[in-house]
Amino acid sequence: MMDLSHNAQWVLMSTLLLGMAAGIIGSFAYWKRQSLMSDALSHAALPGVVIGYAVIGAKLLPVMLAGAAASAFAGSLLIQWIRSSSRVKEDTAMGIILSVFYGFGIMMLTIVTRMPGGNQSGLDSFIVGQAASMVRQDVMIMTGVALLVLLVAIVAFKEWKLFLFDPQFARGAGLSSRLMDAVYLTVLVLVIVAGIQAVGVILMAALLIIPSVSARYWTDHFGRMLILSALFGGAAGMGGTLISVYGEGLPTGPFIVIAAFALFAVSLVFGAKKGLVHTFLTQKAQKKHGMKLIPQQQLLEKGN
Amino acid sequence: MSYTGWILLTASLVGLSCSVIGVLLILRRMAMMADAISHTVLLGIVVAFLVTRQLAGVHMLVGAIMAGLLTAVLVQWLHSRGVQQEASIGIVFTTLFAVGVVLIATKVGNAHLDVQHSLMGEITFIPWETIHLPWIGSVPEAVVMLTLVLIFIVAVIIAFYKEWKITSFDPALAASLGIPVVLMHYMFMSLVSVTTVAAFDAVGAILVVAMLITPAAAAYLWTDRLSVMFVLSAIFGVLSAFAGYYAAVWLDTSISGSMAFATGVVFMISFLCSPKHGILAKRKIKPA
Numbered sequence: 001m002m003d004l005s006h007n008a009q010w011v012l013m014s015t016l017l018l019g020m021a022a023g024i025i026g027s028f029a030y031w032k033r034q035s036l037m038s039d040a041l042s043h044a045a046l047p048g049v050v051i052g053y054a055v056i057g058a059k060l061l062p063v064m065l066a067g068a069a070a071s072a073f074a075g076s077l078l079i080q081w082i083r084s085s086s087r088v089k090e091d092t093a094m095g096i097i098l099s100v101f102y103g104f105g106i107m108m109l110t111i112v113t114r115m116p117g118g119n120q121s122g123l124d125s126f127i128v129g130q131a132a133s134m135v136r137q138d139v140m141i142m143t144g145v146a147l148l149v150l151l152v153a154i155v156a157f158k159e160w161k162l163f164l165f166d167p168q169f170a171r172g173a174g175l176s177s178r179l180m181d182a183v184y185l186t187v188l189v190l191v192i193v194a195g196i197q198a199v200g201v202i203l204m205a206a207l208l209i210i211p212s213v214s215a216r217y218w219t220d221h222f223g224r225m226l227i228l229s230a231l232f233g234g235a236a237g238m239g240g241t242l243i244s245v246y247g248e249g250l251p252t253g254p255f256i257v258i259a260a261f262a263l264f265a266v267s268l269v270f271g272a273k274k275g276l277v278h279t280f281l282t283q284k285a286q287k288k289h290g291m292k293l294i295p296q297q298q299l300l301e302k303g304n
Numbered sequence: 305m306s307y308t309g310w311i312l313l314t315a316s317l318v319g320l321s322c323s324v325i326g327v328l329l330i331l332r333r334m335a336m337m338a339d340a341i342s343h344t345v346l347l348g349i350v351v352a353f354l355v356t357r358q359l360a361g362v363h364m365l366v367g368a369i370m371a372g373l374l375t376a377v378l379v380q381w382l383h384s385r386g387v388q389q390e391a392s393i394g395i396v397f398t399t400l401f402a403v404g405v406v407l408i409a410t411k412v413g414n415a416h417l418d419v420q421h422s423l424m425g426e427i428t429f430i431p432w433e434t435i436h437l438p439w440i441g442s443v444p445e446a447v448v449m450l451t452l453v454l455i456f457i458v459a460v461i462i463a464f465y466k467e468w469k470i471t472s473f474d475p476a477l478a479a480s481l482g483i484p485v486v487l488m489h490y491m492f493m494s495l496v497s498v499t500t501v502a503a504f505d506a507v508g509a510i511l512v513v514a515m516l517i518t519p520a521a522a523a524y525l526w527t528d529r530l531s532v533m534f535v536l537s538a539i540f541g542v543l544s545a546f547a548g549y550y551a552a553v554w555l556d557t558s559i560s561g562s563m564a565f566a567t568g569v570v571f572m573i574s575f576l577c578s579p580k581h582g583i584l585a586k587r588k589i590k591p592a
Contacts, residue, residue: 035391036336087581088330091390092521095335096571099514103564106510110558202343206398213391250409254402261399274386 007135008245011198012238014139015256017146018195019207019237023229024153025191026208027215027222028184031164037076039205040094042192044075046105046201049126054112061137061197068193075101076185102201127200138197145194152187153226161222198241200253207233210260217271232267236260310444312549315563317450318503319515319541321457325499326520327530327537328461328492331472336390337379338516340397341493342500342509344375347404349501354411365501372497375400376490446506453502457495461534464488469530507560514564515541522567522574525581540570 029035045068052060052067075097082093153160162170163180171177188208195204215228240256247255269276329338348371352363375396382392434442461468470478471488479485496516503512519540523533547570548563555562576583 030388030391033388033390035388035394039336039339039394082575085583085586086525086575088521088524088575089333089335091333092330092335092517095339095513095517096521096568098339099510099564100518100568100571102510103514103561103568106561107552107555107557107565110561111555114556203398203402205394206402209391209394209398213387213395216387247410251405254405254409257398257402258406261395261402264395268385276385 010136010139011134011245012241014134014142015198015237015241015252016234017237018142018191018198019211019233019235019256020230021146021149021191021233022195022207022237023211023215023231023233024149024226025188026210026212026233027226027229028160028164029188029208030212030216032184035209036091036094036205037079038188038192038208040079040098041072041075041189042196042201042204043098043105044101045069045072045193045196046102046126047071047108049196050105050108050112054108061141065141065193068196069189071101072189072192073185076189126196127202134197142194142198145190149187149191152183156183157223165222198237198252199256200251203253203257206257206260207236210257210264211236214260214264214267214271217267217274219273232260232263236263308549310447311559312546314444314446314450314506315545315549315559316542317447317454318507318511319519319545319563320538321450321454321499322503322512322515323519323523323537323541324457324461324534325496326516326518326541327523327533328468328472329496329516330520330524331530332492335517335521336393337376337493338496338500339513340379340393341372341375341496342504342512342516343397344371344400344404345497345500345504346509347371347400347407348374348497349504350404350407350411354407364505365498368501368504369494369497371400372493372500373490376493446502450502450506453498457499460491460495468492507563511560511564514567515544518567518571519544522571525574525578528580540567540574544570 026035026038029038048067048069048071049064050067051071052064055067056063079090079093079097082088082096083090088096159170159175159180162173162175163177163184167177170180191208192204195207199207211232212225212229214232215225218228219225236256236259239259240254241252243255243259244250244252267275270278272278326338329335345368348367348369349364350367351371352367355367356363378396379389379392382395383389387395435445435448467478467483467488470481471483471485475485478488499516500509500512503515507515520533520537522540523536526536527533544566545563548566549559551566552559552562574582577585579585
């Protein structure tokens with residue numbers, strides 16, 4: 001840690017917080033069975049980033065992030081609209097929005113680059129992520145978003161649990177599922193937007209998906225899953241950034257994803273609840289006792 | 305043929321092969337699988353390049369098919385281990401893509417391969433990279449490759465038309481009839497990979513995804529017949545290629561980005577105006 005520059009320490013701190021926030025929101029997305037929604041939304045953010053840049057004419061981060069959030073929201077509304085009012089399925093709708101918005105973003109990016117003073121190098125980092133280029137202001141934004149996510153998750157923990165696992169009962173208990181949906185979507189978009197500068201629009205989804213699935217291998221308890229997922233996400237964010245910082249200008253996003261995957265691989269093999277070793281040992285023990293896999297165990301595995 | 309002619313021909317060939325495959329893709333509810341494969345193909349190409357040290361068509365094709373099949377197998381395996389289908393797609397493709405990007409950044413350097421290129425494509429260079437064919441003359445390499453792939457895809461789809469139809473609409477019935485559903489699944493995944501890699505070098509991953517999913521989804525709103533859907537989807541694909549090209553020339557911007565956007569416009573028009581499943585048509589019916 002000692003030989004890292006002051007700026008690098010800030011960056012490290014912020015990717016750690018970002019990873020934690022993504023881990024928590026990723027768990028929500030996992031239980032809403034919307035893992036790939038994050039992929040669609042992060043691609044859909046690109047035109048907003050570019051238009052935000054074009055309007056101001058300078059790389060002013062808050063404006064670009066506001067643009068990103070606006071276009072990601074527009075994308076999510078369109079997905080919702082296409083799904084609910086036509087026979088096109090949700091995954092197809094996500095694929096359409098993802099590719100069309102991204103294509104539109106690339107169109108805009110090419111036009112903006114040609115504008116006088118349009119410097120593409122700054123905008124490029126939004127595609128594969130370049131944490132090293134972040135400044136203190138970016139770090140502040142990420143920290144703010146991460147704290148907000150933590151707050152939202154902790155304050156309404158009971159409500160989230162109800163909303164995710166028994167939406168019908170939640171409605172009966174007077175919980176507005178519309179409000180919960182809106183809060184969930186807002187926080188999801190905020191995390192994606194805060195993360196695209198470090199991880200890039202293409203790989204942001206990984207930071208939301210992989211930690212939560214990894215955590216699922218260790219526990220059946222929702223609260224513990226959130227904590228573990230946050231830890232995995234934070235570790236992946238920090239680990240990936242460290243490699244990227246030492247590697248002199250290597251893109252950050254891919255290394256964060258590879259770090260997250262390494263943690264996933266460990267969880268897949270050694271996870272205490274559903275890991276390969278654990279499953280193998282339980283099956284072996286059961287065979288020894290002359291029993292087949294007990295039905296409850298099968299239920300657990302299917303009803304993930 | 306003129307420069308513009310070659311570009312339009314290349315883009316139309318991409319539009320044709322992608323939108324035909326896309327029909328089966330969305331009927332099988334595997335739209336996001338196409339997104340995944342179009343990203344992991346990058347890894348296949350990079351590894352093929354690192355092994356053979358050349359960017360020849362055949363090596364890239366083999367590498368890409370392997371990467372596509374690897375993606376399909378890994379997603380299937382994780383899913384069978386209890387991970388949600390969506391989440392397993394998300395894990396597999398982001399990781400394989402990340403490995404591809406890292407290999408490019410560390411090992412390949414600047415040899416014709418970079419992430420930018422793979423995402424946006426370099427369709428503007430297509431007419432310059434020609435090969436000489438007997439009787440025909442010099443033809444861009446990509447056009448030859450895309451034509452072969454298109455013929456191959458159409459042949460495979462027509463040869464097993466009935467099987468594709470049954471396995472896509474009712475896999476359980478197909479299995480009970482003795483059609484090898486799993487084999488068909490992996491065969492289909494290879495078709496998607498072949499199409500993706502052939503189109504990938506010309507137009508980039510994002511346009512491949514757009515061309516695979518969007519024209520087929522638009523066609524799905526116009527008809528209930530599979531054969532009509534194939535034809536409509538192909539027409540929409542070519543239409544988007546032309547519209548996108550001229551819009552790009554007019555605005556002087558990225559050709560593949562503009563074509564991807566054009567597929568979206570075609571879809572939006574279908575979504576609003578289709579006589580059967582469009583928003584406007586439904587609105588008219590409601591009060592009655």
